[in-house]
Amino acid sequence: MAIPKLQSYLLPTQAELPVNKVKWDFNPARAALLIHDMQEYFLNFWGENSPLIDQVVENVARLRQFCKSQDIPVFYTAQPNQQSDQDRALLNDMWGPGLNKHPDQQRVVSALAPDEQDQVLVKWRYSAFHRSPLESILKETGRDQLIICGVYAHIGCLTTATDAFMRDIKPFMVADALADFSREEHMMALNYTAGRSGKVVMTSELLPATTPASxxxxxxxxxxxxxxxxxxxxxxxxxxxxxxxxxxxxxxxxxxxxxxxxxxxxxxxxxxxxxxxxxxxxxxxx
Structure with missing residues (x-):
């Protein structure tokens, strides 16, 4: 019932990405970044020193730094560590008590800790739009593109991308800034997004071209x-x-x-x- 112990795998490469059905151009002036569920609780299922998580955290941090330099708003989702049975509802049947049993692991990992300019959305269900002001904030600020990164690709990230599409917000799923239960489920999420609800990209496609400085x-x-x-x-x-x-x-x-x-x-x-x-x-x- 609970999330299983997870193993690292190789992140998808550019050559492995599915063919996107849409040809949307990324526009920083119309975009927002969503860092999805990067809480200690969800990352701890990979254990310490996971090469997969180290790379994903690094790529998410690069996206966040770029977005801040371009005045692109940054949103986080984070489940609360005290959830009533009414709030949790069917999640109890599917995943057990979750963070209720590990309240000390509620924080976003330190390398991605939000600052006072970021907005942290309380996460109640798979979609970041459920019981949150995300849609209204995006529409009020003229943002109709949503960069999605974080965990887990085939659950909350995919559901959020599909929900964004249903609200006329263009989701950009960042293939190498996502992590999942397995590589197969990761690729499934990318394939569904590319063919049904959004555009799949790599971190490097969204960032300005650079070379290492040292x-x-x-x-x-x-x-x-x-x-x-x-x-x-x-x-x-x-x-x-x-x-x-x-x-x-x-x-x-x-x-x-x-x-x-x-x-x-x-x-x-x-x-x-x-x-x-x-x-x-x-x-x-x-």
């Missing part, structure tokens, strides 16, 4: 894409030997080519190391 930033970007034993990686080591696959390399090439037009898969594959890539990225853009 070799340390490059290393921090690359390490989550490698095998678990890559922490002792030397900057001169071959990244392919540590699990970097061609799909991830092509995604990095596509991102960095927006800054350096001569970067492609072949140029990255010639010297697939932190040192080799830093030589390419540390140049002045043409």
């Amino acid at each position: 070799k340390a930033q490059l290393r921090a970007l690359v390490l989550p894409l490698l095998d678990d034993d890559a922490e002792d990686l030397d900057d001169a080591d071959n990244l392919v030997d540590y699990g970097l696959d061609s799909v991830r390399m092509m995604e990095l090439a596509a991102r960095w080519r927006q800054i350096h037009s001569d970067i492609d898969f072949i140029s990255l594959a010639k010297d697939p190391s932190i040192d080799g890539w830093w030589k390419l990225l540390s140049r002045e853009p043409a």
